Amino acid sequence: MKKIIFLSILGALILQGCNTPATSVAAAKPGATPQAATAPVEVKKEVKPIEMDALKIMTNPNIGNCTACHALPNKPEIVAGDIGPPFTDMKHRFPDLAKLNAAISDQRALSSQTIMPPFGRNKILTPEQIDAVAKYIYQY
Amino acid sequence: MKNFILVLLLAFSLPAFADSTVETAGESAKTAPDTLKAIQRHFKTNYPHIKGDAFVDGAMNFSRGSKQYNKMWTDRMHDDFDQPESYAVAMAAGKKLWETPFANGKTFASCFSNGGKGAAAEYPKVDASGKVVTFENALNECLVANNEKPLEYGNMKTMGAMSIVARGLSDGYRIKMKVSSEAEKAAFERGKAIFYTRVGKLEQACAHCHIKHAGNIARTEELSPVIGQAAHFPVFRPNKATADLEVVTLHKRYEGCQKNTLVEKPIKPGSTESNDLEYFHTYISNGMPLSTGVFRK
Numbered sequence: 442m443k444k445i446i447f448l449s450i451l452g453a454l455i456l457q458g459c460n461t462p463a464t465s466v467a468a469a470k471p472g473a474t475p476q477a478a479t480a481p482v483e484v485k486k487e488v489k490p491i492e493m494d495a496l497k498i499m500t501n502p503n504i505g506n507c508t509a510c511h512a513l514p515n516k517p518e519i520v521a522g523d524i525g526p527p528f529t530d531m532k533h534r535f536p537d538l539a540k541l542n543a544a545i546s547d548q549r550a551l552s553s554q555t556i557m558p559p560f561g562r563n564k565i566l567t568p569e570q571i572d573a574v575a576k577y578i579y580q581y
Numbered sequence: 582m583k584n585f586i587l588v589l590l591l592a593f594s595l596p597a598f599a600d601s602t603v604e605t606a607g608e609s610a611k612t613a614p615d616t617l618k619a620i621q622r623h624f625k626t627n628y629p630h631i632k633g634d635a636f637v638d639g640a641m642n643f644s645r646g647s648k649q650y651n652k653m654w655t656d657r658m659h660d661d662f663d664q665p666e667s668y669a670v671a672m673a674a675g676k677k678l679w680e681t682p683f684a685n686g687k688t689f690a691s692c693f694s695n696g697g698k699g700a701a702a703e704y705p706k707v708d709a710s711g712k713v714v715t716f717e718n719a720l721n722e723c724l725v726a727n728n729e730k731p732l733e734y735g736n737m738k739t740m741g742a743m744s745i746v747a748r749g750l751s752d753g754y755r756i757k758m759k760v761s762s763e764a765e766k767a768a769f770e771r772g773k774a775i776f777y778t779r780v781g782k783l784e785q786a787c788a789h790c791h792i793k794h795a796g797n798i799a800r801t802e803e804l805s806p807v808i809g810q811a812a813h814f815p816v817f818r819p820n821k822a823t824a825d826l827e828v829v830t831l832h833k834r835y836e837g838c839q840k841n842t843l844v845e846k847p848i849k850p851g852s853t854e855s856n857d858l859e860y861f862h863t864y865i866s867n868g869m870p871l872s873t874g875v876f877r878k
Contacts, residue, residue: 502800509800522798549784554604556794558783565782565843 636809675746734851772861
């Protein structure tokens, strides 16, 4: 009985591993023409350069939109919301910069009830963008 | 060995637990009246200055700026010389749709008692099959019954304008919904589940912004309380691109909210989900007077 349960769990884990990207499967198929399969996709997607300016990431509603909820008291000219705490006293609140990174990446892992979106986990921002934002607000 | 299995099972089921909670007023209430009472209590505790019908004024209850901005546009809407073009166009289109006789000579007014006066306050309701029927559904049923083509729920130039004019006939009538039959209770629960469930990449629920954080500011706007919202749709809303106003129905707003929270496939106007949500949403405004076609930002 124990063996059966163990095997079924093992099976489930293996099946999870099967979720490989479709492109790699297509490329591995003999006789398939990868160029023909991938070319139209490339034409469709306009590749926008990833914004790396921390302040732009934070204020642009289509990128990070941090200031929709958090105020930047050192930049009073930026219109901001008050749903989250303002970006101030950061070094005191986050003695460890890595913890600030983790909070931006997935605050729900730290406080499950939060309204704050998991920017890293849901790939709203790249890890590099999260680093840039964390470093920027850490100066205040 | 047993412990190992337990740990594995826990690890798999944890994400499911984490997703279901918003912990906001009303979520844990068992019945429709209890849900409403819990939400009313939340606002009474946090915003005791908002009383009775004032809830229909939404975010205007939270700031003078919001009130003044609203007054500016409302004044323009009713000023013959300064009227926003879109307002005049929408009202005329809706009036024409409502009044023009069908091919068989009948009009919309023939489908409703009292010529349509007060009709919107009787919706949404649950039909014999357990499905939610909205006032917009009834408008389309009227068209189909008279051999006319139904309007598209997402088209604000036709259905939106039509809804503003037809619902306008019920202005001042109060929402008096009763959730008593099993089918009604089921519809309420379906709508409630949508309201309290986190959605989209932002993993936010309706309840986050419109109960828990209602009154807080998101960028420039105070978030409106859930009570009163369903009473004042469709609204005229400013459109950034045209610098004019646009008609937005309740269902169109649901779709917009879901786009903002980065939902991959937002619920569509006229869909079963939107109808269920409207059923729950309207019940939470029970007792409020209908006030259609107002300006809301």
